[in-house]
Amino acid sequence: xxxDTLTTVGDPAEPAGDRLARPLPAWLGRPGPTSWHRLNxxxxxxxxxxxxxxxxLLGGIVGPSMVLLLAVVLPxxxxxxxRQVIRxxxxxxLPLAISASLVNLFFLPDAPTTLFELGPFRATEEGAxxxxxxxxxxxxxxxxxxxxxxxxRTSDLVVDLERRGMSPRLTFVVGSAVTMVPQMVDRxxxxxxAQRARGLDTEGSPWRRMRGVLPLVGPTIMxxxxxxxxxxxxxxxxxxxxxxxxTLLWSxxxxxxxxxxxxxxxxxxxxxxxxxxxxWGLP
Amino acid sequence: MIHLEGVGYRYAGAPRPxxxxxxxxxxxxxxxxxxxxxxxxxxxxxxxxxxLAPRAIRGELRGTVRIxxxxxxxxxxxxxxxxxxxxxxxxxxxxxxxxxxxxxxVCFGPMNLGMPRAEIVxxxxxxxxxxxxxxxxxxxxxxxxxxxxxxxxxxxxLAIRPRHLVLDEPTxxxxxxxxxxxxxxxxxxxxxxxxxxxxxxxxxxLARIADRVVVLDEGRIAMEGLTDTVLADPSIETLGIPxxxxxxxxxxxxxxxxxxxxxxxxxx
Ligand SMILES: Nc1ncnc2c1ncn2[C@@H]1O[C@H](COP(=O)(O)OP(=O)(O)O)[C@@H](O)[C@H]1O
Ligand SMILES: [Mg+2]
Numbered sequence: 001x002x003x004d005t006l007t008t009v010g011d012p013a014e015p016a017g018d019r020l021a022r023p024l025p026a027w028l029g030r031p032g033p034t035s036w037h038r039l040n041x042x043x044x045x046x047x048x049x050x051x052x053x054x055x056x057l058l059g060g061i062v063g064p065s066m067v068l069l070l071a072v073v074l075p076x077x078x079x080x081x082x083r084q085v086i087r088x089x090x091x092x093x094l095p096l097a098i099s100a101s102l103v104n105l106f107f108l109p110d111a112p113t114t115l116f117e118l119g120p121f122r123a124t125e126e127g128a129x130x131x132x133x134x135x136x137x138x139x140x141x142x143x144x145x146x147x148x149x150x151x152x153r154t155s156d157l158v159v160d161l162e163r164r165g166m167s168p169r170l171t172f173v174v175g176s177a178v179t180m181v182p183q184m185v186d187r188x189x190x191x192x193x194a195q196r197a198r199g200l201d202t203e204g205s206p207w208r209r210m211r212g213v214l215p216l217v218g219p220t221i222m223x224x225x226x227x228x229x230x231x232x233x234x235x236x237x238x239x240x241x242x243x244x245x246x247t248l249l250w251s252x253x254x255x256x257x258x259x260x261x262x263x264x265x266x267x268x269x270x271x272x273x274x275x276x277x278x279x280w281g282l283p
Numbered sequence: 284m285i286h287l288e289g290v291g292y293r294y295a296g297a298p299r300p301x302x303x304x305x306x307x308x309x310x311x312x313x314x315x316x317x318x319x320x321x322x323x324x325x326x327x328x329x330x331x332x333x334x335l336a337p338r339a340i341r342g343e344l345r346g347t348v349r350i351x352x353x354x355x356x357x358x359x360x361x362x363x364x365x366x367x368x369x370x371x372x373x374x375x376x377x378x379x380x381x382x383x384x385x386x387x388x389v390c391f392g393p394m395n396l397g398m399p400r401a402e403i404v405x406x407x408x409x410x411x412x413x414x415x416x417x418x419x420x421x422x423x424x425x426x427x428x429x430x431x432x433x434x435x436x437x438x439x440x441l442a443i444r445p446r447h448l449v450l451d452e453p454t455x456x457x458x459x460x461x462x463x464x465x466x467x468x469x470x471x472x473x474x475x476x477x478x479x480x481x482x483x484x485x486x487x488x489l490a491r492i493a494d495r496v497v498v499l500d501e502g503r504i505a506m507e508g509l510t511d512t513v514l515a516d517p518s519i520e521t522l523g524i525p526x527x528x529x530x531x532x533x534x535x536x537x538x539x540x541x542x543x544x545x546x547x548x549x550x551x
Contacts, residue, residue, distance in 0.1 A: 024404050025386055025420060028386065155382065155383040155387065175381035176380055236339040237364055237369045239395040239443070242364075
């Protein structure tokens with residue numbers, strides 16, 4: 001450090017050399033509870049992203065359903081986070097899924113087969129099928145991301161990305177964004193309570209709720225941005241802007257076969273693109 | 284030693300300087316308190332000494348800041364961060380927000396500075412010990428009390444082993460229990476010979492830990508001297524600074540015509 005001879009704040013009583021060097025805490029970077037948790041964070045991220053892409057690329061109902069089953073439901077259940085993943089991803093997916101299915105069920109243009117009629121509206125079989133396709137895709141994507149989120153510690157992801165050479169600033173942004181999700185949910189509900197206290201509706205019919213939620217978006221996002229900005233002072237005060245590599249205390253393991261898994265998964269994307277372009281596909 | 288010579292600072296876009304003509308010496312091993320009404324310039328002074336102004340907050344700097352006779356003007360922030368550790372009043376914003384445990388949070392500064400791993404770990408344990416928060420090591424920093432967060436932030440600074448600490452109202456947003464927690468820790472650091480610049484409206488805390496007190500008024504130094512002298516000066520009340528409890532008591536006792544020695548019991 002260059003100024004060892006000078007007094008530093010709260011100098012330790014004895015020089016560092018005389019003390020037994022203390023180890024890293026054993027719990028730091030402790031492997032996760034299941035073999036799925038213990039996968040390298042990048043592997044889990046690759047699985048989530050490839051699952052999402054394939055859910056869209058595969059088309060039809062059977063393909064995305066299989067992806068949903070194999071890459072989301074099965075691992076989630078085996079990992080013991082099934083309920084959590086299903087609940088959260090349905091919560092995430094429902095608004096989009098419901099509106100998309102209603103629109104398609106009743107308003108798919110030129111659909112010949114009528115299922116039933118509801119006043120002036122005509123539900124069609126083609127519309128129902130299309131709606132189902134969309135719902136499965138949306139649920140698969142929401143499920144894949146939720147499974148990743150629930151089974152990956154932020155610190156594991158951040159450390160792993162940085163070890164791979166991603167810039168500390170970028171990893172910091174990724175890390176902040178990921179940690180911010182639950183914080184933003186907390187904040188949104190706090191703001192919602194405040195708005196309700198001021199007479200804004202966040203309960204009741206969907207339309208009234210929409211109108212109640214809109215005023216929350218601004219404060220929530222602004223609050224989060226403000227916080228990042230004010231944090232930069234604290235970061236600079238702790239040397240975060242120093243150029244060059246930071247020291248990392250530990251990093252998640254990354255066995256060779258996981259790299260193979262990642263590349264294989266990524267390769268399924270061009271394969272499916274080619275197959276689909278050739279006109280093949282599951283129903 | 285940190286030396287401010289004729290230092291003035293105007294924030295970018297501000298019509299006039301926020302502090303002006305500051306001459307100040309912060310000697311090694313000395314605790315200097317800064318008091319003053321709201322907007323008097325306490326935070327600006329702290330940012331200047333820490334080097335965050337103008338490096339992280341844009342503005343126009345007049346005069347020079349020296350550390351051990353070297354003008355630190357050209358120093359980049361990360362170099363200053365090794366010598367001057369600074370924190371502000373908002374507990375949650377002192378923390379990086381990306382570390383899952385207090386231990387990692389305390390390691391954050393030394394990691395940024397690229398220190399060897401074994402040394403970082405050693406320093407982190409030492410800093411946690413010094414503030415008596417070793418038992419928090421595994422906790423999630425975001426789920427601590429305000430007082431605990433401030434101690435973790437302080438530990439994060441200590442782990443860098445800066446020669447000076449700059450603390451901007453470290454207890455301002457804390458409840459009485461948190462204030463006591465942080466105050467006691469600061470008192471221990473002070474008696475161990477730390478060099479601290481601390482802006483603080485709670486003059487009772489300053490009375491306990493500061494060697495000298497600087498009074499700011501509208502961006503200028505209005506008064507400066509030994510803690511007991513300055514904090515007993517009746518004129519500081521007119522500058523919007525609350526008097527320490529002991530000073531108030533002493534005055535009340537004198538007004539009532541009671542022998543001042545009754546207070547010796549209170550003081551001990
Ligand atoms: N970022 C800023 N930009 C412009 N003016 C500022 C900024 N921060 C503080 N000031 C102004 O500088 C003066 C001193 O403020 P500050 O140093 O925060 O005082 P204190 O900490 O004693 O309350 C005030 O008039 C304030 O309005
Ligand atoms: Mg202030």
